[in-house]
Amino acid sequence: ETGTLVIPVVVNVIYNTAAQNISIEQIQSQIDVLNKDFSGTNTDASLVPSAFTSRFSNLELQFTLSNVVRKQSNKTSWGTRDAMKSAKKGGIDPTSPTTTLNIWICNIGSNILGYAQFPGGAASTDGVVISPQYFGTTGYVSAPFDKGRTATHEIGHWLNLRHIWGDASCGNDMVTDTPTQQTANYGCPSFPKVTCSNGPNGDMFMNYMDYTDDACMYMFSAGQKTRTRAIFAVGGARASFNP
Numbered sequence: 001e002t003g004t005l006v007i008p009v010v011v012n013v014i015y016n017t018a019a020q021n022i023s024i025e026q027i028q029s030q031i032d033v034l035n036k037d038f039s040g041t042n043t044d045a046s047l048v049p050s051a052f053t054s055r056f057s058n059l060e061l062q063f064t065l066s067n068v069v070r071k072q073s074n075k076t077s078w079g080t081r082d083a084m085k086s087a088k089k090g091g092i093d094p095t096s097p098t099t100t101l102n103i104w105i106c107n108i109g110s111n112i113l114g115y116a117q118f119p120g121g122a123a124s125t126d127g128v129v130i131s132p133q134y135f136g137t138t139g140y141v142s143a144p145f146d147k148g149r150t151a152t153h154e155i156g157h158w159l160n161l162r163h164i165w166g167d168a169s170c171g172n173d174m175v176t177d178t179p180t181q182q183t184a185n186y187g188c189p190s191f192p193k194v195t196c197s198n199g200p201n202g203d204m205f206m207n208y209m210d211y212t213d214d215a216c217m218y219m220f221s222a223g224q225k226t227r228t229r230a231i232f233a234v235g236g237a238r239a240s241f242n243p
């Protein structure tokens with residue numbers, strides 16, 4: 001057991017409009033959310049249904065902002081093919097990606113909130129990408145995705161977590177203590193929501209790896225913690241982050 005692992009973060013802001021050049025306050029508001037969500041100290045943890053409280057888990061990660069890199073661009077929308085991660089393609093190269101979590105803030109377009117690279121991919125494209133209006137809790141933010149949970153979700157993928165429904169009907173997310181559920185949940189469901197014979201407690205739709213609104217997701221499970229810790233162990237895909 002390694003205890004709390006500290007992850008240095010570099011935020012790469014690529015903007016076309018002035019609003020997309022988000023403030024340091026907005027960036028810091030996101031770091032604050034991450035430090036709550038990944039230490040299990042988010043205040044909305046009190047909303048976890050009692051049926052799931054024993055599975056609520058602190059992922060024991062702390063995020064420190066080490067730098068912000070900014071760049072103006074004439075490109076209005078970046079898509080999901082990693083161009084923002086390359087100076088040659090008009091973006092910003094990552095900083096020390098084997099020891100630093102790089103986050104790119106740019107307009108992805110097509111109503112995509114964010115996307116992430118799973119462990120095991122190329123260092124040159126490692127990290128997460130989030131559209132500016134879904135990052136942080138203050139400034140240029142857009143409800144109902146204005147509580148910083150897009151970054152929590154994307155970093156969950158970066159830590160090897162799958163969507164809780166396993167990206168298939170009653171699919172497998174490779175975590176045993178998250179109930180099998182039929183598909184993504186949206187908005188803010190009411191408890192319990194039974195699918196795939198997962199009664200009486202039903203879907204863990206308040207898990208960060210579902211698609212519910214920011215205000216309606218507030219937990220990781222113990223099984224998800226086990227899965228995320230494995231990548232930092234000796235031989236794991238992100239062992240280089242473990243001092």
Ligand code: ARG
Nearest residue numbers: 113114149150153212213214
């Ligand atoms: N659609 C995005 C993805 O699959 C993120 C969804 C995040 N949900 C939220 N409530 N912020 O990675």
Ligand code: ZN
Nearest residue numbers: 153154157163
């Ligand atoms: Zn996702």
Ligand code: CA
Nearest residue numbers: 175176178179
């Ligand atoms: Ca599961």
